[in-house]
Amino acid sequence: MFFYFNCVIKYTVRDTFLVDPAIILIIVGVVMFFITFCGCIGALRENIKLLKVFSVSLTLVFLTQVAIAVLGFFYSEQIPGTFGKFVKKAIVHYRDDIDLQNLIDYIQKEFLCCGWNNFTDWSQNLYFNCTLENPSRERCGVPYSCCAAVPGEVVVNTMCGFGVQNLKYIEAVKFIYPEGCAEKATHWMETHLLLVGALALGLALPQIAGIVLSQLLISQIQDEISSVI
Numbered sequence: 001m002f003f004y005f006n007c008v009i010k011y012t013v014r015d016t017f018l019v020d021p022a023i024i025l026i027i028v029g030v031v032m033f034f035i036t037f038c039g040c041i042g043a044l045r046e047n048i049k050l051l052k053v054f055s056v057s058l059t060l061v062f063l064t065q066v067a068i069a070v071l072g073f074f075y076s077e078q079i080p081g082t083f084g085k086f087v088k089k090a091i092v093h094y095r096d097d098i099d100l101q102n103l104i105d106y107i108q109k110e111f112l113c114c115g116w117n118n119f120t121d122w123s124q125n126l127y128f129n130c131t132l133e134n135p136s137r138e139r140c141g142v143p144y145s146c147c148a149a150v151p152g153e154v155v156v157n158t159m160c161g162f163g164v165q166n167l168k169y170i171e172a173v174k175f176i177y178p179e180g181c182a183e184k185a186t187h188w189m190e191t192h193l194l195l196v197g198a199l200a201l202g203l204a205l206p207q208i209a210g211i212v213l214s215q216l217l218i219s220q221i222q223d224e225i226s227s228v229i
Helices: 002-019 021-045 048-074 079-092 098-111 119-124 181-191 193-228
Strands: none
Touching (some): 021 048, 079 098, 079 119
């Protein structure tokens, strides 16, 4: 029994770690700090080793992004399913992390959606599931971010989604946005392809410039060293 609960705890911690926005941002920040530190100090001190580390690291990051883009293009049909699994894990751990909770609430309010496929996805969450054993007051409910906007409402009613999962789709429309975020996100991507392409180009150009300039600086330093010798 102890082994079982130990495995469950480890599994839960691992899943929460993978979907925690704060952890992901910390990891990205550490990697960015390391790369920029090597580039900055390498350029100031004209240190070839640090400049090479900067150039190689930036090249690896760029190639990783290109690989992800190529795989996304060739396996575009599998992306919704893969991303859907990630989102459903996030739904399960909605109450476990405040950053994750705020992120999901923001997405649902911006896209006017609820859950991944539809609002019943929230039954996978420990607090919102409809099992008779669930003692939570939020049983059979959905987060307030699913609720349809009420004209003139000043104070947000955080209990507006209580008991919504007991309603049929036609009845739920009166209180929440029942459509899933998968369809809304796909539609947004299709209607904003130019913006997505511009963002991708905006990320790629500085990286390419950094790689080229670091290589040029390395060549100049090596030329100066060889001329002195």
